[in-house]
Amino acid sequence: MAKRYYITTPIYYPSGNWHIGHCYTTVICDALARFHKMKGEEVFFLTGTDEHGQKVEKEALKRGITPLAFIDPLVSELKDMWRLLDVRYDRFLRTTDEDHVKCVQGIYQKLYESGDIYKAEYEGYYCTPCEAFWTESQLKEGKCPDCGREVTKQREESYFFRLSKYAPRILKLYEDNPQFLQPTSRVNEMVNNFLKAGLQDLSVSRTTVKWGIPLPFDEKHTAYVWIDALSNYISALGYGTEKDGLYRKFWPAQLHLVGKEIVRFHAIIWPAILMALGEPLPEQIYGHGWLLIGGEKLSKSKENARPELTDPYELVKRYGADAVRYYLLREIPFGSDGEYTTERFLLRINADLSNDLGNLVSRTQAMIVQNFGAVPPRGEAEEVDRELIAMCEGLFGRIDADMGALNAPEALAEIFALVGRANKYIDETTPWLLAKDPTKRARLGTVLYNLAETCRICAVALKPFLTVAPAKILRSFSCDENAGFDTLKFGVLKEGMAVEKLPPVFPRFDVKRELAEVEKLVGTPTPLPPSAGGGKAGLSSAGGGKVGMSSNGGGKAGSERSEGGSAHPERSEGSPQTKSEISIDDFAKVELKIGEVIACERVAKSDKLLHETVKIGDEVRSVVSGIAKFYTPEEMVGKKVVVVTNLKPVKLRGVLSEGMILCAEGEDGTLSLVSPEKLVASGATVK
Numbered sequence: 001m002a003k004r005y006y007i008t009t010p011i012y013y014p015s016g017n018w019h020i021g022h023c024y025t026t027v028i029c030d031a032l033a034r035f036h037k038m039k040g041e042e043v044f045f046l047t048g049t050d051e052h053g054q055k056v057e058k059e060a061l062k063r064g065i066t067p068l069a070f071i072d073p074l075v076s077e078l079k080d081m082w083r084l085l086d087v088r089y090d091r092f093l094r095t096t097d098e099d100h101v102k103c104v105q106g107i108y109q110k111l112y113e114s115g116d117i118y119k120a121e122y123e124g125y126y127c128t129p130c131e132a133f134w135t136e137s138q139l140k141e142g143k144c145p146d147c148g149r150e151v152t153k154q155r156e157e158s159y160f161f162r163l164s165k166y167a168p169r170i171l172k173l174y175e176d177n178p179q180f181l182q183p184t185s186r187v188n189e190m191v192n193n194f195l196k197a198g199l200q201d202l203s204v205s206r207t208t209v210k211w212g213i214p215l216p217f218d219e220k221h222t223a224y225v226w227i228d229a230l231s232n233y234i235s236a237l238g239y240g241t242e243k244d245g246l247y248r249k250f251w252p253a254q255l256h257l258v259g260k261e262i263v264r265f266h267a268i269i270w271p272a273i274l275m276a277l278g279e280p281l282p283e284q285i286y287g288h289g290w291l292l293i294g295g296e297k298l299s300k301s302k303e304n305a306r307p308e309l310t311d312p313y314e315l316v317k318r319y320g321a322d323a324v325r326y327y328l329l330r331e332i333p334f335g336s337d338g339e340y341t342t343e344r345f346l347l348r349i350n351a352d353l354s355n356d357l358g359n360l361v362s363r364t365q366a367m368i369v370q371n372f373g374a375v376p377p378r379g380e381a382e383e384v385d386r387e388l389i390a391m392c393e394g395l396f397g398r399i400d401a402d403m404g405a406l407n408a409p410e411a412l413a414e415i416f417a418l419v420g421r422a423n424k425y426i427d428e429t430t431p432w433l434l435a436k437d438p439t440k441r442a443r444l445g446t447v448l449y450n451l452a453e454t455c456r457i458c459a460v461a462l463k464p465f466l467t468v469a470p471a472k473i474l475r476s477f478s479c480d481e482n483a484g485f486d487t488l489k490f491g492v493l494k495e496g497m498a499v500e501k502l503p504p505v506f507p508r509f510d511v512k513r514e515l516a517e518v519e520k521l522v523g524t525p526t527p528l529p530p531s532a533g534g535g536k537a538g539l540s541s542a543g544g545g546k547v548g549m550s551s552n553g554g555g556k557a558g559s560e561r562s563e564g565g566s567a568h569p570e571r572s573e574g575s576p577q578t579k580s581e582i583s584i585d586d587f588a589k590v591e592l593k594i595g596e597v598i599a600c601e602r603v604a605k606s607d608k609l610l611h612e613t614v615k616i617g618d619e620v621r622s623v624v625s626g627i628a629k630f631y632t633p634e635e636m637v638g639k640k641v642v643v644v645t646n647l648k649p650v651k652l653r654g655v656l657s658e659g660m661i662l663c664a665e666g667e668d669g670t671l672s673l674v675s676p677e678k679l680v681a682s683g684a685t686v687k
């Protein structure tokens, strides 16, 4: 029976503003999942979103929309990000999914019936951003000990989980099973900071938070977000239901990979819950380090002040998914923190991908195509060949050991050590000189064969890590891009197989120029191209002017993703001015409604964008429009406008835009709002 490998990322807060730090956990999990799949194991890779809680409730309220209307576009963005980075999960769980909600209720019911959950009064300090309660003694200078932000004192009726009862068993778990929590430094943190002093029972319900899962035995209360969130690891598999086949097959998980700031929840609360449920514990919790900027954890608010490009969408668009994945998997020693700078990113991908790997492949292919036209015959091996061949043959063993220790940076270092050895082999065997001497043709063939095999082996070994280049390289040597690890042996290429000379697999970036461009991109808002903010992306009008969309219609507004542009998979870059004919059915796909602007403000750091709050019937929407040059916020309030209401929401300069306001564009480019000629109620359909 094939071995099973169940791996999970934490489920993400729908915070938006994703940065490269967010991609770290998930890209590592993806590489691990791909690695185990290639080993022939049955893999289940879980990720998702953590959607309940006060933070979401407040944000939605602020915008006058429902929590789900607030979250849905952010979830789509996150999924887009994973798609761009070629992350292939087996399930994307949302904590608002019905099966998850039922599972969490089942868990509460079970713990309540067994007496592990009881009712009492709670008094404590709550940190909304961390969704965590603290006792007075745990606060640091009166602030949240995790993030240093303000906490609020709360007192209310609450259900408690008997966490205190499980402290001795958790300590014993760490002692008996050193693999359970890794790296070892995290065990010391847990023991010294929390377990030594004994654990207090945990408040696991709120009456003040409405956006949460109602407890089945007391609907006034909603589930504490961390119990809700942690349960995803088993709810995703159908735990507690009749359809629990996946649970029986994959649980316990081999790995929960999490950032170090959430180890406490995973290594203390989660095992205690599972102990209380009488379920097996995951095999390992690994608390990885952070990507830092200026010595601090990379987070959107800190990043803004620095000329570093951290937007995954922009990074993938400029440098490709392979480059971003490679950087994340290679640069930071596993388990440690690592400083992120755009320069280091560029230096790393230039040195390893473009120089070492790219050159090896292009030199090898150029010489083969020039001298043989196809894979050359392989002759007798010399000492220098045997050394290269031995390194190729031992590669899988070495990367398997590294990946067994979750150490992707080391596994990649092994592969690139082979790439480096092969480049040195070229210098040692001087094939360009052999090519000049007809008596050395057999030797030239052997050298080039060995190099082609090394390229192929490196490409197969790189498949869990990079998702674009390995397939290209394999195809160019007439090999199956789906080749598995069983092909990691020397001598698979056969004489006469076609070889294609690829254009450079990895471009080389001019670091200085890139840094200057990136600094501009990050430091100042990128001006909107003509098609955005009043662009011509829209519906043609009868008159001489054009009716355009004063919002997010296919343009690009700065370095944040989802502002249109090709960074967003659903958007195209600009639009042609003349459109082909469409049928009435095509037109009917566009939903147009009358809205009333009830509030309006300028979008920070943009001279083109206004942020309107638009009432459309009973609904209130946030819309961003590129009309600040033509209307002041004051003028906008009270205006009746035509809104495209079924556009996929996007973010413009970090502000959610859930529609487009139509404008007519005059000959001189002036935008003028399109309004109903007679008095019409907001919400009325435009057709």
Ligand code: ME8
Pocket (backbone or CB within 6 Å): 009, 010, 011, 012, 013, 014, 021, 022, 023, 024, 025, 050, 229, 230, 231, 232, 257, 258, 259, 260, 261, 262, 289, 290, 291, 292, 297, 298, 299
């Ligand atoms: O913590 N460097 O979600 P999240 C490395 N919802 N990793 C980083 C990072 C950085 N600068 N910034 C974020 C949550 N991450 C909870 C989890 S699980 C039951 C509930 C990582 O959206 C972070 O460490 O804040 C975590 O692994 C992931 O992004 C999601 O973080």
